[in-house]
């Protein structure tokens with residue numbers, strides 16, 4: 347069970363590259379020289395580490411705090427009320443109570459409340475938590491704009507046309523796209539961690555990129571290229587960017603997916619505080635075939651919505667099919 351014990355190594359700046367996003371402009375009017383500089387930094391960070399800390403990203407701290415607080419108000423509602431918002435597959439939207447999701451084959455309970463948001467116009471607890479919808483919508487829009495700018499830089503980082511990824515991420519928060527803003531609350535731990543209980547098991551995210559905001563240090567660890575686990579720590583105001591599995595498939599692992607987990611911290615001062623985080627999982631439109639970038643699928647092979655296509659004897663799955671396979675593994679009991 348040693349992989350659930352927290353490690354003491356706090357990663358240094360050399361291991362977590364910092365990328366300054368000041369003066370990137372907007373998706374409509376990007377500052378080309380800055381986007382090129384960010385592209386070069388992304389290339390290095392994502393190919394070598396799978397992550398970067400973004401600073402001056404333009405998402406105001408107040409918007410994050412408003413969502414943390416709206417989610418606190420949701421988490422204290424009676425279980426019956428919370429459970430009326432339960433995630434119901436195949437939709438990913440909705441509440442997941444502590445102990446349900448699991449990323450490993452062992453029986454490990456994950457002590458966290460999560461609310462996956464894939465729709466901004468329905469099934470949000472607005473009547474129980476007034477202001478919930480406005481707070482999450484405003485933040486989701488900011489995340490979406492930031493993601494779009496990063497997708498532009500990401501394409502340039504791989505010597506592709508600037509619009510390459512943007513073209514397949516058109517419908518975030520609409521039908522036909524599985525991008526998700528996940529609210530997370532990890533309750534405090536008074537006692538030291540016991541076997542079989544963790545905050546979030548070891549895994550890689552499923553999509554293209556993930557943007558993660560956190561309000562304090564609380565056990566987030568990442569696997570470095572030497573397979574050691576290291577604590578990320580907390581740089582106030584920064585957002586962590588990490589690679590997901592679809593991006594790894596797309597780039598033939600030039601940008602490998604970052605494995606990470608959240609342990610119950612051993613340090614009493616850290617584990618006795620609750621922790622909030624918000625992850626924005628950036629996913630391509632559901633019907634995007636995920637084929638290595640060097641061998642694009644030609645028009646005649648465009649997939650039907652639910653069946654994978656076969657090319658040279660290999661099955662090619664769409665983004666949606668990849669995701670449903672991974673959800674079935676993660677939420678299986």
Ligand SMILES: O=C(O)CCC(=O)C(=O)O
Nearest residue numbers: 530546551566608623625
């Ligand atoms: O809360 C965190 O810091 C990470 C959560 C996470 O990795 C996930 O939900 O996929």
Ligand SMILES: [Fe+2]
Nearest residue numbers: 549550551606
């Ligand atoms: Fe994750």
